[in-house]
Amino acid sequence: MTQVRVRFAPSPTGTLHIGGVRTALYSYLYARQKGGKFILRVEDTDQERSTEESSAVIVESMRWLGLDWDEGPEVGGPCGPYFQSERLDIYREYAETLIARGAAYRCYATKEEIDAAREEHFERTGRKEGFRFESPYRDGKTPDDPNARHVIRFKAPTEGMTAWDDLIKGRIEIQHSTLQDFVLVRPDGMPLYNLACVVDDHLMGITLVARGDDHMINTVPQILLYQALGAEVPAFAHVPMVLAPNGQKLSKRHAAVGVLEYRDLGYLPDAVLNYLVRLGWSYGDQEIFTREELIEKFSWDRVGAQASRYDAAKFSYVQAEHLRMLGAEELARLSVPFFARRGVEVKADDPRLIAAIPYLKPRATTLDDLAEAALYFVVEEPEMDEKASKKFLTPAAAEELRFLIDTIKDVTPFDDGALSAAMEAALETAGKAMKSVAQPARVALTGRTRSPGLFEVMEVLGRETTIARLERAIARAEASES
RNA sequence: GACCCCAUCGUCUAGUGGUUAGGACGUCGGCCUCUCACGCCGAAAACAGGGGUUCAAGUCCCCUUGGGGUCGCCA
Numbered sequence: 219m220t221q222v223r224v225r226f227a228p229s230p231t232g233t234l235h236i237g238g239v240r241t242a243l244y245s246y247l248y249a250r251q252k253g254g255k256f257i258l259r260v261e262d263t264d265q266e267r268s269t270e271e272s273s274a275v276i277v278e279s280m281r282w283l284g285l286d287w288d289e290g291p292e293v294g295g296p297c298g299p300y301f302q303s304e305r306l307d308i309y310r311e312y313a314e315t316l317i318a319r320g321a322a323y324r325c326y327a328t329k330e331e332i333d334a335a336r337e338e339h340f341e342r343t344g345r346k347e348g349f350r351f352e353s354p355y356r357d358g359k360t361p362d363d364p365n366a367r368h369v370i371r372f373k374a375p376t377e378g379m380t381a382w383d384d385l386i387k388g389r390i391e392i393q394h395s396t397l398q399d400f401v402l403v404r405p406d407g408m409p410l411y412n413l414a415c416v417v418d419d420h421l422m423g424i425t426l427v428a429r430g431d432d433h434m435i436n437t438v439p440q441i442l443l444y445q446a447l448g449a450e451v452p453a454f455a456h457v458p459m460v461l462a463p464n465g466q467k468l469s470k471r472h473a474a475v476g477v478l479e480y481r482d483l484g485y486l487p488d489a490v491l492n493y494l495v496r497l498g499w500s501y502g503d504q505e506i507f508t509r510e511e512l513i514e515k516f517s518w519d520r521v522g523a524q525a526s527r528y529d530a531a532k533f534s535y536v537q538a539e540h541l542r543m544l545g546a547e548e549l550a551r552l553s554v555p556f557f558a559r560r561g562v563e564v565k566a567d568d569p570r571l572i573a574a575i576p577y578l579k580p581r582a583t584t585l586d587d588l589a590e591a592a593l594y595f596v597v598e599e600p601e602m603d604e605k606a607s608k609k610f611l612t613p614a615a616a617e618e619l620r621f622l623i624d625t626i627k628d629v630t631p632f633d634d635g636a637l638s639a640a641m642e643a644a645l646e647t648a649g650k651a652m653k654s655v656a657q658p659a660r661v662a663l664t665g666r667t668r669s670p671g672l673f674e675v676m677e678v679l680g681r682e683t684t685i686a687r688l689e690r691a692i693a694r695a696e697a698s699e700s
Numbered sequence: 701g702a703c704c705c706c707a708u709c710g711u712c713u714a715g716u717g718g719u720u721a722g723g724a725c726g727u728c729g730g731c732c733u734c735u736c737a738c739g740c741c742g743a744a745a746a747c748a749g750g751g752g753u754u755c756a757a758g759u760c761c762c763c764u765u766g767g768g769g770u771c772g773c774c775a
Contacts, residue, residue, distance in 0.1 A: 229774080267775085387706090392703080396704090408773090431704095431706095503722075522712095524705085524767095526713090527711060532711070533725095535725055578737095581736065668735055673734095
């Protein structure tokens with residue numbers, strides 16, 4: 219049995235978007251499950267559109283997601299280089315081979331001639347579409363000057379058909395009559411997608427080509443190329459598109475398209491992967507998967523053939539679930555940059571932060587939420603919400619807070635259980651209700667109206683800080699005009 | 701327009717000829733409760749339409765409709 223070798227082959231013309239991540243992910247999972255190799259190859263043969271910045275973003279995105287590749291940029295490998303722009307000589311050699319075998323030919327038709335033919339087609343049929351250029355050089359017309367500017371075209375068959383069994387879409391059959399003599403090499407010698415892709419997939423020993431289903435139309439030309447080259451044809455898996463919620467093409471209007479934006483929003487890589495894998499793939503009723511489970515359970519035959527729509531709400535839910543799966547130490551470490559962004563310096567091992575996280579976790583979706591909610595635990599003096607202060611820190615509340623201090627100041631241990639019990643007893647004796655104490659106390663301790671349970675907050679803050687904040691709030695309350 | 705793909709709740713999906721068509725997100729109602737969450741309980745919500753095949757069709761076939769993709773000297 220030959221080793222599984224799959225590749226993700228993005229073109230560096232923008233960010234790595236979530237549709238691309240999904241195809242990369244499926245390929246990655248398949249490779250890992252089969253103990254095969256996952257290869258990253260950058261398809262940068264379009265010099266006008268490709269940029270180095272984009273390559274860097276793609277590499278960074280893949281790294282962040284943990285979609286680690288065995289061969290490709292930064293890591294190298296036996297089939298390198300992994301940037302197509304560095305493999306130009308190879309494509310030229312293959313193009314010459316194809317010409318020598320009569321499978322391809324030099325076409326000297328100028329752009330103007332082709333445009334004229336297109337125009338003529340339009341006038342004759344009344345349509346712009348369905349135009350098929352028939353080159354006079356296909357059948358051996360000799361050019362006035364063999365060195366003149368020309369492209370290399372594939373001599374596509376006009377009769378018969380080619381079929382393949384797609385791992386996702388099933389059997390697909392295409393009539394050759396729909397084919398064009400597609401261009402393999404530009405006048406400047408740069409190869410086009412179909413040539414470069416096939417040559418590399420062949421040379422890199424790719425056993426399965428997974429890509430977006432917008433490439434389905436390229437598959438027959440590519441199969442024909444493999445055959446002309448005498449190369450083995452790989453398997454194909456055409457992954458459906460990810461659409462916007464309204465069913466249109468996904469764009470910046472609908473979602474954070476670049477995957478790194480999710481990092482900055484405080485999403486977890488495994489959550490991104492989990493959400494995207496379920497968009498089009500299922501495993502019974504299971505919704506939440508660890509990376510290890512995905513590697514174990516993924517299979518192409520459970521990938522749906524239909525396009526799916528991006529749903530931000532479901533994504534949030536999956537993210538929240540993954541956040542809750544992590545331990546306090548890890549979450550503390552991951553949230554450090556989100557404190558920094560707020561101008562707050564926190565150490566990943568800050569004991570108060572770590573102690574607070576279990577109480578904050580059920581209330582947070584992202585790491586950003588977590589940092590925001592943890593602020594009053596890690597700073598000396600919490601920022602006071604003036605509206606909350608005005609509403610709850612009234613002269614009348616000062617009395618309740620005094621009662622609270624008296625009740626809790628000597629409780630030992632100073633934890634949620636003991637504090638709740640002491641308070642319950644004191645409330646009973648005094649004939650008071652928790653309700654009248656809770657919100658003033660919450661505002662006093664956190665500066666806000668929403669927080670974890672009061673005694674959980676106290677436990678994390680500790681006796682000294684708790685009492686200090688309550689005292690300060692009393693002073694403030696007494697000074698206020700009701 | 702041609703070619704290709706697709707079609708179960710609003711969304712993601714389970715379903716591989718016989719099910720009260722299941723789950724999840726979201727929505728709505730309730731419980732819990734010191735706030736906000738979490739959690740728990742419950743509800744509304746789908747087989748696009750029409751023909752076949754079959755004792756039996758969401759499941760198989762055909763047509764229609766709808767959606768998407770491609771039609772580059774982009775990938």
